[in-house]
Amino acid sequence: MKIGFIGLGIMGSRMAANLQRHGHALVVHNRTREKADALLSGGATWADSPAALATQVEIIFTMLAPTQSVVNAALSEDGFLSKLAPGRLWVDCSTVAPTFSRSMAEEAKVRGIRFLDAPVSGSRSPAALGTLVFWVGGAAADLKACRPLLECMGSQVVHCGGTGAGTSLKIVMNQLLGTGMAAFAEALVLGESLGLSREVLLEALIGGAAAAPFLKLKRERIEKGNYEPADFPLRWLQKDLHLATTSAYHTGVAMPVTNAAKEIYRLAIRAGRGDADFSALYAYLAEQRDVHDGQQHAPGGNRPTATLDRPRSS
Ligand SMILES: NC(=O)c1ccc[n+]([C@@H]2O[C@H](COP(=O)([O-])OP(=O)(O)OC[C@H]3O[C@@H](n4cnc5c(N)ncnc54)[C@H](OP(=O)(O)O)[C@@H]3O)[C@@H](O)[C@H]2O)c1
Numbered sequence: 001m002k003i004g005f006i007g008l009g010i011m012g013s014r015m016a017a018n019l020q021r022h023g024h025a026l027v028v029h030n031r032t033r034e035k036a037d038a039l040l041s042g043g044a045t046w047a048d049s050p051a052a053l054a055t056q057v058e059i060i061f062t063m064l065a066p067t068q069s070v071v072n073a074a075l076s077e078d079g080f081l082s083k084l085a086p087g088r089l090w091v092d093c094s095t096v097a098p099t100f101s102r103s104m105a106e107e108a109k110v111r112g113i114r115f116l117d118a119p120v121s122g123s124r125s126p127a128a129l130g131t132l133v134f135w136v137g138g139a140a141a142d143l144k145a146c147r148p149l150l151e152c153m154g155s156q157v158v159h160c161g162g163t164g165a166g167t168s169l170k171i172v173m174n175q176l177l178g179t180g181m182a183a184f185a186e187a188l189v190l191g192e193s194l195g196l197s198r199e200v201l202l203e204a205l206i207g208g209a210a211a212a213p214f215l216k217l218k219r220e221r222i223e224k225g226n227y228e229p230a231d232f233p234l235r236w237l238q239k240d241l242h243l244a245t246t247s248a249y250h251t252g253v254a255m256p257v258t259n260a261a262k263e264i265y266r267l268a269i270r271a272g273r274g275d276a277d278f279s280a281l282y283a284y285l286a287e288q289r290d291v292h293d294g295q296q297h298a299p300g301g302n303r304p305t306a307t308l309d310r311p312r313s314s
Pocket of ligand 1: 031064065093096121122123124
């Protein structure tokens with residue numbers, strides 16, 4: 001079976017490489033052609049446009065951001081959707097809004113194309129190792145048809161429900177990831193402002209019950225101040241928090257914490273950290289702590305003075 005793959009960024013390039021490693025013939029397209037070089041050396045065929053790719057394949061995977069790039073790949077003049085033969089399958093692995101997945105499924109359906117939303121959990125390393133988790137929305141029969149391909153790229157494939165169920169679950173997970181990182185970064189900055197060493201803080205927080213398990217994976221980056229190249233670019237996590245808050249708007253759910261966190265990510269992007277790993281949110285907040293705000297702050301925090309600590313003589 002010839003497989004089309006569009007979007008060869010951090011995730012897509014590695015996912016496609018795993019399909020290739022399992023012996024599948026690939027036709028690939030990416031905005032930046034050089035990112036396809038390794039796949040082309042491995043025998044993949046280059047297509048100049050999503051439309052040109054569509055005429056050669058039986059199934060298409062997309063792994064793109066932002067959402068508009070999915071729209072362009074599928075529906076622009078050079079898009080693949082109108083060029084795919086009826087009955088073919090489009091699997092969108094991009095993290096997008098559930099409403100968007102449903103509208104793409106409709107666009108596909110009117111052209112006789114089957115559609116699955118199949119976003120993933122796991123970053124650069126799981127993508128390379130083929131240990132991603134796929135959260136899939138759509139018809140069980142369509143998942144059955146492409147499950148062996150998903151299993152080349154992931155170690156777990158979860159059928160979450162109908163169209164949009166995969167992207168629904170994915171944005172819920174990234175809501176937790178994004179707010180979790182923001183809370184952790186703020187805690188670290190608070191601890192340091194109180195005079196605690198970063199080493200003591202990381203040991204206590206990451207070793208303790210209150211911190212999310214993923215923070216263990218971010219410890220080294222924070223210790224070394226090394227946020228590039230990104231495993232998961234900060235700008236894409238802000239995108240996901242936006243997808244969560246706009247989805248919540250439609251369902252009538254209040255998201256005060258997520259909205260606040262989303263704006264901190266926006267400020268970090270404006271400060272030039274959008275391409276960095278999302279753990280750079282800590283570096284952004286730490287940098288803000290050092291900006292002089294015109295007030296006197298007690299170094300090491302407002303600890304009680306020695307005089308006040310002294311026991312009173314009776
Ligand atoms: N990185 C992670 O840890 C991770 C984990 C789970 C899910 N995801 C999701 O996976 C998707 C891809 O993320 P990634 O980390 O692989 O990001 P990435 O490295 O930035 O790749 C983004 C992809 O989209 C393409 N693209 C961006 N703007 C475009 C435009 N205007 N027109 C056409 N193509 C465009 C890029 O093309 P170029 O190569 O030309 O830039 C690239 O192929 C996103 O939806 C993200 O939320 C990421």
